Amino acid sequence: MDMAYTLERAIFIKVGWMNYYGFLSEDGGPAGGGEANAADVAEGANFKEIKGRAYGLVNVTLTHIGRLGAAPGSSTQNGVLVVSVASRPDGTGQVVVGWQGRAMLRQRRKELGDADRLYNYEAKIENSVLLPEDARTWKIPSEGMGTAKLAYGCTESGRPLKWAADLLQEIEKYEEDGGENLLSAAGD
Numbered sequence: 001m002d003m004a005y006t007l008e009r010a011i012f013i014k015v016g017w018m019n020y021y022g023f024l025s026e027d028g029g030p031a032g033g034g035e036a037n038a039a040d041v042a043e044g045a046n047f048k049e050i051k052g053r054a055y056g057l058v059n060v061t062l063t064h065i066g067r068l069g070a071a072p073g074s075s076t077q078n079g080v081l082v083v084s085v086a087s088r089p090d091g092t093g094q095v096v097v098g099w100q101g102r103a104m105l106r107q108r109r110k111e112l113g114d115a116d117r118l119y120n121y122e123a124k125i126e127n128s129v130l131l132p133e134d135a136r137t138w139k140i141p142s143e144g145m146g147t148a149k150l151a152y153g154c155t156e157s158g159r160p161l162k163w164a165a166d167l168l169q170e171i172e173k174y175e176e177d178g179g180e181n182l183l184s185a186a187g188d
Contacts, residue, residue: 005101005168007153007160009068010081012140012167013058014094014149017086020182021047021098021130045117046084047098047130047183054100054128054183055112055119056082060149062120065107067152075107081153082121083167085140094140098130099171129175130182138170 015021021043046056070077083099100123109118144163145151153164 005081005172007164007168008158009077009079010083010153010164010168011058011068011105012083012085012145012151012153012164013056014145015043015046015058015084015086015097017089017097019133021045021084047128049125049183050112052125053122054125055117055122056084056100056103057109057117057119058082058121058150062105062107062150064152065105067154067156068105070107076104078102078104080105080121081168081171082123083171085145088136093142094145095136096131096138096140096167096171097136098128101127101129103127125183128183129171129179132180132182135174135180138167140167 043057043059047054065075065077066072068077068080080103081099081101082103082105084097085094086097087094100121103121103123106120109120111117112119141163144161151161151164153168154160
């Protein structure tokens with residue numbers, strides 16, 4: 001996997017906790033993700049492979065897509081690192097559960113053909129990593145996301161956030177070291 005992610009094109013999204021995203025029959029749906037999960041389990045399929053791609057949904061309208069480098073008036077941005085964060089069910093905080101690299105992010109949700117679900121980002125499955133439960137140890141500091149559904153890698157003025165920079169290094173090291181990826185194991 002070609003790394004070279006940048007904080008200027010990184011977004012952290014909050015999702016409900018699942019053991020195996022994309023495999024709802026094994027999990028029963030996301031937990032702890034708020035009201036959106038009760039009515040819509042689309043977040044639970046964020047890592048499901050469909051024709052070599054992973055389509056994901058963050059349940060907010062991405063009104064500030066320009067912060068990720070999109071041209072004025074554009075409704076999409078390519079080359080985004082989308083990091084999924086969930087609250088641990090034991091109440092010990094928020095952790096990274098996986099990511100999609102080189103993703104194409106859409107400002108508005110789009111219907112996914114005949115799959116009867118919505119998405120607003122997509123990435124090649126080989127650029128997607130779903131961490132096994134025992135590897136979900138990278139905590140988001142309380143000042144990181146708080147109760148927000150999303151956070152950017154940089155402030156509005158372009159200053160990198162330290163916690164996001166630290167996580168970016170962890171992600172790149174994990175990829176370099178060939179860390180376990182449940183998506184690879186699912187395809188075997």
